Amino acid sequence: MESGMISVDRWGNGSQAYFLTHLHADHTHGLSPSWRRGPLFCSRVSAILFPSKFPGFDLSLLRVVDVGNWYSLSLLSPSSASASATHLHFMPLDAHHCPGAVMYLFRGEFGCQLHTGDFRWEERSDRALIGREMLLNALKDVKLDFLYLDNTYCNPSYSFPSREVAARQVVNIIASYPKHDIVIAIDSLGKENLLVYISRVLKIKIWVWPERLQTMHLLGFRDIFTTKTSLTRVRAIPRYSFSIETLEALNIRRPTIGIMPSGLPWLVKKDGGNTNTFGSSRLVCNHDESSWHSDAATSSKPSCPNKDSNTFERYHQYIYTVPYSDHSCFAELQDFVKLLKPVNIKGIVTKAPCCINPMYYFGHLCGTKQASKVLHQKPGTIRIDRIEAARIKSSTGSGDSRVKRKKSVKKLEHATVHVGRVSILRRVRRGAKILDTDCID
DNA sequence: GCGATCAGAT
DNA sequence: CACATCTGATCGC
Numbered sequence: 001m002e003s004g005m006i007s008v009d010r011w012g013n014g015s016q017a018y019f020l021t022h023l024h025a026d027h028t029h030g031l032s033p034s035w036r037r038g039p040l041f042c043s044r045v046s047a048i049l050f051p052s053k054f055p056g057f058d059l060s061l062l063r064v065v066d067v068g069n070w071y072s073l074s075l076l077s078p079s080s081a082s083a084s085a086t087h088l089h090f091m092p093l094d095a096h097h098c099p100g101a102v103m104y105l106f107r108g109e110f111g112c113q114l115h116t117g118d119f120r121w122e123e124r125s126d127r128a129l130i131g132r133e134m135l136l137n138a139l140k141d142v143k144l145d146f147l148y149l150d151n152t153y154c155n156p157s158y159s160f161p162s163r164e165v166a167a168r169q170v171v172n173i174i175a176s177y178p179k180h181d182i183v184i185a186i187d188s189l190g191k192e193n194l195l196v197y198i199s200r201v202l203k204i205k206i207w208v209w210p211e212r213l214q215t216m217h218l219l220g221f222r223d224i225f226t227t228k229t230s231l232t233r234v235r236a237i238p239r240y241s242f243s244i245e246t247l248e249a250l251n252i253r254r255p256t257i258g259i260m261p262s263g264l265p266w267l268v269k270k271d272g273g274n275t276n277t278f279g280s281s282r283l284v285c286n287h288d289e290s291s292w293h294s295d296a297a298t299s300s301k302p303s304c305p306n307k308d309s310n311t312f313e314r315y316h317q318y319i320y321t322v323p324y325s326d327h328s329c330f331a332e333l334q335d336f337v338k339l340l341k342p343v344n345i346k347g348i349v350t351k352a353p354c355c356i357n358p359m360y361y362f363g364h365l366c367g368t369k370q371a372s373k374v375l376h377q378k379p380g381t382i383r384i385d386r387i388e389a390a391r392i393k394s395s396t397g398s399g400d401s402r403v404k405r406k407k408s409v410k411k412l413e414h415a416t417v418h419v420g421r422v423s424i425l426r427r428v429r430r431g432a433k434i435l436d437t438d439c440i441d
Numbered sequence: 442g443c444g445a446t447c448a449g450a451t
Numbered sequence: 452c453a454c455a456t457c458t459g460a461t462c463g464c
Contacts, residue, residue, distance in 0.1 A: 025456060032444075118454090152454065185451095187455050240456045243451050262454060327454065 021117025045100030098190035151347030160323035263325025
């Protein structure tokens, strides 16, 4: 959101106050060490991580705010010609996404708005119940005029279990391969609880790459994570270095299983269709109950039956995908909208080609009017704002873009060898361990 | 040369 | 598909 007064996860000119929901890169585009456009509000945890993400950033711009408190700000009102002041109140709320992630509830002359940032709404966890009470309490007697919603999985086909259930699946996969190395794909922030759970249940340390260990230390984790490969067979590696190619390379040296925790349904099979056919079938997946059994992991409790959830999948000979997501699934989004009954909803994800306007599915749940599917465009069709964007683009591009594209392709061909080598070196450094120096214990 | 932005990759 | 990330190329100053 970007108004004349405030911006949430937008860092351009023209706002008087800036709000950061969390430190994932897609929410910090435009932030840089030299950024100094105004006060930047963020959670305490984000503030702790901030210097490592933006070394040299002027930290005096940061305004640390805590979940559950109301804050007020005095801003210049853009609506009146004279520079009159207007007051804005806001409350940060736990977003249950990655460490430090918050939502922001605003009240001001523009009405009442909630910005979820990226969030997960698992209503059954204790932490979520507290968050729910806090939110309902803050919203009592006020109608929510606008909900800016994390619409990443805003489609009924996105259905997955709680992170607790998914974490059990991950542990069981690892336990069923007692002699294998395990690599788990993670990002620069997020999924720490999954790793901590694995560590606790299996009584094993988790390897992470050096920068990630720094982050873990800043987050207060002490003895769970290590950068010494000899101490553990379980490694968390960057998602961008996790691929079929990587796993195949690792398996030349040591038997290794890759686990991809993701809310995305990786239904498409690759690799010539030999998915699910490799070796003896160690894991049996029960799709009806989202429970499963393994011949090696025996101590686990049965997973909660959840008819709507996906189970993990054997995506490839060496790779499992597990539906562990830090974003809300469709059912959770629906619960959230039903609870808040906002007058209007806008998705925060608008660039992705498959993103969906939440009003298509949730319009009928909104507090006003008779918004319905009929009034809102179907998923996948082009919206007015996209058409505008396309028009602006093509008018500035003025027809020579195809020529440019061709040139780029030529250069790319030339550069391929170099690119490949660099990226393999990087993967080695970051723990993909394609070389054996590090590999033998 | 530097930062911002885009395209392409996993 | 693209959750988030990185890299290299390109654009604009």
